[in-house]
Amino acid sequence: MKPVIIIGSGGHARVLLDILLRKSQAILGFTDLPHQKNSLSPPFLNIPLIGSDEQIFNYPPDAIHLVNGLGMIPGPGLFRRRDIYQKFKDYGYTFATIVHPSAVIAEDVILSEGVQVMAGAVIQTGSVIGENCIINTRTAVDHDTVLGRHVHLAPGTTVCGNVTIGEGSFVGAGSTIIPGIKIAANSIIKAGSLIKYKLDTPY
Amino acid sequence: MKPVIIIGSGGHARVLLDILLRKSQAILGFTDLPHQKNSLSPPFLNIPLIGSDEQIFNYPPDAIHLVNGLGMIPGPGLFRRRDIYQKFKDYGYTFATIVHPSAVIAEDVILSEGVQVMAGAVIQTGSVIGENCIINTRTAVDHDTVLGRHVHLAPGTTVCGNVTIGEGSFVGAGSTIIPGIKIAANSIIKAGSLIKYKLDTPY
Amino acid sequence: MKPVIIIGSGGHARVLLDILLRKSQAILGFTDLPHQKNSLSPPFLNIPLIGSDEQIFNYPPDAIHLVNGLGMIPGPGLFRRRDIYQKFKDYGYTFATIVHPSAVIAEDVILSEGVQVMAGAVIQTGSVIGENCIINTRTAVDHDTVLGRHVHLAPGTTVCGNVTIGEGSFVGAGSTIIPGIKIAANSIIKAGSLIKYKLDTPY
Numbered sequence: 280m281k282p283v284i285i286i287g288s289g290g291h292a293r294v295l296l297d298i299l300l301r302k303s304q305a306i307l308g309f310t311d312l313p314h315q316k317n318s319l320s321p322p323f324l325n326i327p328l329i330g331s332d333e334q335i336f337n338y339p340p341d342a343i344h345l346v347n348g349l350g351m352i353p354g355p356g357l358f359r360r361r362d363i364y365q366k367f368k369d370y371g372y373t374f375a376t377i378v379h380p381s382a383v384i385a386e387d388v389i390l391s392e393g394v395q396v397m398a399g400a401v402i403q404t405g406s407v408i409g410e411n412c413i414i415n416t417r418t419a420v421d422h423d424t425v426l427g428r429h430v431h432l433a434p435g436t437t438v439c440g441n442v443t444i445g446e447g448s449f450v451g452a453g454s455t456i457i458p459g460i461k462i463a464a465n466s467i468i469k470a471g472s473l474i475k476y477k478l479d480t481p482y
Numbered sequence: 483m484k485p486v487i488i489i490g491s492g493g494h495a496r497v498l499l500d501i502l503l504r505k506s507q508a509i510l511g512f513t514d515l516p517h518q519k520n521s522l523s524p525p526f527l528n529i530p531l532i533g534s535d536e537q538i539f540n541y542p543p544d545a546i547h548l549v550n551g552l553g554m555i556p557g558p559g560l561f562r563r564r565d566i567y568q569k570f571k572d573y574g575y576t577f578a579t580i581v582h583p584s585a586v587i588a589e590d591v592i593l594s595e596g597v598q599v600m601a602g603a604v605i606q607t608g609s610v611i612g613e614n615c616i617i618n619t620r621t622a623v624d625h626d627t628v629l630g631r632h633v634h635l636a637p638g639t640t641v642c643g644n645v646t647i648g649e650g651s652f653v654g655a656g657s658t659i660i661p662g663i664k665i666a667a668n669s670i671i672k673a674g675s676l677i678k679y680k681l682d683t684p685y
Numbered sequence: 686m687k688p689v690i691i692i693g694s695g696g697h698a699r700v701l702l703d704i705l706l707r708k709s710q711a712i713l714g715f716t717d718l719p720h721q722k723n724s725l726s727p728p729f730l731n732i733p734l735i736g737s738d739e740q741i742f743n744y745p746p747d748a749i750h751l752v753n754g755l756g757m758i759p760g761p762g763l764f765r766r767r768d769i770y771q772k773f774k775d776y777g778y779t780f781a782t783i784v785h786p787s788a789v790i791a792e793d794v795i796l797s798e799g800v801q802v803m804a805g806a807v808i809q810t811g812s813v814i815g816e817n818c819i820i821n822t823r824t825a826v827d828h829d830t831v832l833g834r835h836v837h838l839a840p841g842t843t844v845c846g847n848v849t850i851g852e853g854s855f856v857g858a859g860s861t862i863i864p865g866i867k868i869a870a871n872s873i874i875k876a877g878s879l880i881k882y883k884l885d886t887p888y
Binding site: 586588589590602604606607608620622624625626639640642643644656657658660661676678 | 696697699700702703706730756757785787803804805821822823839840841857858859876877
């Protein structure tokens with residue numbers, strides 16, 4: 280497999296690093312904002328900081344895969360994860376699909392480009408996960424559930440069967456979505472929510 | 483092991499199919515209601531639809547095992563899962579006990595006939611699970627918990643230690659039951675509930 | 686590894702026994718209060734009851750490890766788990782750190798002495814778990830989370846990234862703590878809680 284560059288170097292990026300190292304993936308380095316002050320910033324486990332995201336253009340798109348290391352950024356940064364994915368896609372780069380070895384995914388599930396499935400997650404049969412989604416730590420996605428692009432299921436969420444979640448939505452930690460519910464695009468569901476009704480407009 | 487027939491062909495049935503295929507179980511086919519309109523209906527992964535449930539009587543009870551593929555059916559179908567189990571038991575058929583390989587079950591746990599344990603579930607020591615129960619995706623059942631027959635723990639539920647749940651009860655997705663609680667038979671606990679008090683009568 | 690003695694013989698002790706047996710750990714026995722009436726009390730799986738906790742002093746501190754089998758005891762026994770740990774530490778004994786084989790723990794996580802990680806739990810990168818903590822059944826601890834000593838995360842809890850939980854705190858079953866929250870020492874968080882605000886004083 281081609282070597283990867285991880286965009287960002289915060290907590291989410293390092294959770295991904297942990298998965299990549301378990302799979303013996305070659306990693307060129309992290310990127311980060313210039314002058315980022317972060318006590319946990321690279322070099323981390325000997326993975327270097329290669330500079331700002333712009334340094335990625337020093338590598339041809341067909342020579343590497345990218346890993347989107349941005350997690351949920353509340354406030355004005357909310358769409359940074361989506362925007363950075365689309366920016367580099369526009370330049371011809373591809374994003375690695377990353378699955379923790381402890382995750383359980385039914386054979387017929389479709390994981391699109393750049394999907395990230397964290398430790399302890401389960402995705403049941405018939406589900407389709409859109410590009411750049413995060414299925415975070417110990418999340419359950421039951422059968423025939425469809426997630427649009429850029430959806431983030433935060434840790435410990437339970438999504439029942441036959442649920443549809445529109446592009447760009449965020450489902451907060453520990454939330455539960457009952458069977459058959461449809462959630463509109465760009466919905467922000469707060470942590471600990473119980474979603475029993477169709478959400479036609481952002482929450 | 484004897485070949486199985488899966489009763490039903492909806493989402494729950496196909497989650498079970500995913501487990502059976504992982505275990506290289508021989509599968510004769512699904513049954514379904516006549517004229518069922520279901521875009522996901524069989525043939526699915528080359529497993530045929532053998533017809534209505536009545537077709538099962540073409541197979542002698544000692545030649546096959548049955549798999550109860552009916553999940554939670556709200557409203558008037560609520561007891562269909564229980565009724566179909568009892569009907570075929572009365573005719574001498576047996577039901578396979580099915581455990582996803584990722585489920586963690588303590589050595590001394592008793593799983594009765596027809597119990598179904600889905601991916602990511604945990605059942606701790608001293609627990610007893612009654613016939614035809616569903617321990618659904620990523621459910622936790624802690625020590626010394628006793629479930630009567632036909633109990634369905636929906637995805638993402640947490641049942642603490644020393645809990646007793648009476649026959650026929652349904653515990654909705656993402657619910658939590660604290661230690662030592664007793665739940666009466668035929669209780670319907672809504673998704674996202676926190677159960678702190680003994681339920682003497684159905685909820 | 687040295688043989689162990691399990692302090693206590695209730696449900697939590699037997700969940701630990703299940704882990705120890707999976708790891709083929711030599712076990713000298715359980716202790717228990719004199720005249721304890723417990724239908725599940727030892728001998729359990731042929732592990733003998735060696736008597737009250739005072740019997741431990743018949744074994745030199747460097748010949749054995751201890752396993753703290755006390756779980757959450759509501760009311761006046763609330764600090765028994767902590768007190769018994771400190772008492773035997775003061776006499777020079779050491780406590781085994783116990784991790785269920787199904788738990789997923791990032792390479793760089795620090796598990797202090799006597800930590801107990803139950804089945805299905807996940808602990809993500811950068812986290813530090815203090816002495817004598819319980820990370821109970823199917824709990825999620827996300828990146829860069831720091832738990833003080835004697836913290837008990839009950840089953841099914843979700844602790845997001847960058848959380849700090851002070852020494853001696855209890856987080857009830859099915860609770861969710863959102864990213865970046867700080868919880869004061871000795872906080873008691875009820876089952877099913879959603880913690881969105883910094884807790885400066887016990888809850």
